[in-house]
Amino acid sequence: MLIGGAVVTAIFVWVFWDFIATQVRWALREPADWGHTLAIPLIAFYLGWVHRDRVVAAGFRTTWFGLLPMLLGVGLYALCVFGPQAFWHHNLRGIGFGIALFGLVLLIVGWKAMKILWFPLAYLIVFSQTISRQAMDLVTLRLQDFAAVGAHGVLNVIGIDTDRSGNILTVWSGGVAHPLNVAEACSGMRMLVAFLALGVALAYLGLPFLWQRTLLVLLGVPVALVVNVLRVVTLGVLSLWDIEFAAGEFHNMIGLIWLMPAFLIYLGLMWILRSAVVDEEGRPIAA
Numbered sequence: 001m002l003i004g005g006a007v008v009t010a011i012f013v014w015v016f017w018d019f020i021a022t023q024v025r026w027a028l029r030e031p032a033d034w035g036h037t038l039a040i041p042l043i044a045f046y047l048g049w050v051h052r053d054r055v056v057a058a059g060f061r062t063t064w065f066g067l068l069p070m071l072l073g074v075g076l077y078a079l080c081v082f083g084p085q086a087f088w089h090h091n092l093r094g095i096g097f098g099i100a101l102f103g104l105v106l107l108i109v110g111w112k113a114m115k116i117l118w119f120p121l122a123y124l125i126v127f128s129q130t131i132s133r134q135a136m137d138l139v140t141l142r143l144q145d146f147a148a149v150g151a152h153g154v155l156n157v158i159g160i161d162t163d164r165s166g167n168i169l170t171v172w173s174g175g176v177a178h179p180l181n182v183a184e185a186c187s188g189m190r191m192l193v194a195f196l197a198l199g200v201a202l203a204y205l206g207l208p209f210l211w212q213r214t215l216l217v218l219l220g221v222p223v224a225l226v227v228n229v230l231r232v233v234t235l236g237v238l239s240l241w242d243i244e245f246a247a248g249e250f251h252n253m254i255g256l257i258w259l260m261p262a263f264l265i266y267l268g269l270m271w272i273l274r275s276a277v278v279d280e281e282g283r284p285i286a287a
Contacts, residue, residue, distance in 0.1 A: 012104050015074060018081075019093050026130050033190045034130045036197065043201050044124035050205065051116050058112035066107025073100025091132050098125035119204060127197040140189050143225070148182040150229035155236050162236065171236050178239045182232055191228055191255070195220040195266070202270055212273045219269050227262040231255055 013020070027034045048055070077096030080087045102121055106114050148167045155162040161172040171178040199220035203213035234254055 008104065008107065012070075012100065016077065016097050016100070019077070019090075019097050022090065023094075023129055036190075036194045037128050037130065040128040040197065041124060043197075044120045044128070047120040047123060047201065047204060048117050054116050055109075055113050058116060059110070060108065060113060061110035062108065063106055063110045066103045066105070069103030070100050070107065071103075073097065073103060089132065091129065091135075094125070094129040101125065123197075123200060123204075127193075127200070131193070136189060139192075143189055143192070143228075144182055146225060147228050147232050150225075151182065151232035151236060154229060154233045158233075160237065160240070169232075169236060171239055173240045178236075180232075180236050180239055191259070191262070192221065192224040195224040195262070198263075198266065202266070206270055207274055209277065212277070216266075216270055216273055220266065223262060223265055223269070227258055227265070231258045234258070 023037065027037045073096045075096075076099065077093055080089060080093040080096060102118075102125075105117060105121060109117065144167050148164060148169060152162055152164040152169055155169070155171065163170040163172070167182040169180040169182060171180060196217065199217040203216040207213045207216060231254055238254075
């Protein structure tokens with residue numbers, strides 16, 4: 001069984017190698033936006049590893065039904081590679097990859113183990129691939145507007161005279177204008193995607209009830225949006241000293257710095273949700 005599983009897995013990797021390699025290249029080429037996708041397989045593996053005892057207890061049993069989703073996935077992938085141009089889409093190829101991967105695991109481990117492993121697999125399939133530019137643009141433009149409006153309001157509240165024209169903020173100091181462009185990179189899209197991935201993993205590992213898990217994932221959206229506004233505010237304040245602080249590598253560094261308090265806020269929200277439900281002795285119920 002182990003030899004057969006290894007052979008089938010090797011063939012699977014060979015079939016989907018172009019998709020896997022393309023995804024890795026994009027993550028390495030645009031680490032600020034998609035670098036987190038390289039960590040998703042490790043997180044997915046850990047999500048399965050924490051339940052290894054249950055998986056072993058369920059036992060591995062070859063389930064030939066797994067061939068059906070494998071063939072469907074390979075067929076969709078082949079259509080996206082060799083079919084009409086309308087199907088030449090990375091995310092459609094990703095769907096084919098995901099369906100085939102689900103079938104492969106089902107073929108090797110069987111239904112009982114799949115009842116435990118389906119979530120790590122779904123997590124891997126959803127969060128390990130980039131999002132198409134067309135889909136990104138639909139959300140990114142609105143996030144840019146939110147970041148610009150929010151930062152404009154906060155800067156004026158804290159006493160820094162700021163004007164806004166679209167997504168351009170003009171910070172005034174001593175009659176000198178310091179323009180700050182809330183560009184696509186400032187939209188917070190990458191922070192939002194990363195927080196959704198983080199929220200799903202933390203909810204699965206740290207919270208016992210579905211309503212707690214759902215709420216924690218949903219809370220990742222406002223946390224990411226608010227922290228991104230504060231990041232733009234920080235850039236606006238720093239631009240008073242040197243406009244170069246709002247561009248280049250320093251711009252990216254400010255984003256990384258703000259990830260730490262954002263992560264701590266998120267952990268605090270998880271602690272509150274976990275503490276909201278206690279057992280008869282007043283202790284939070286473990287996941």
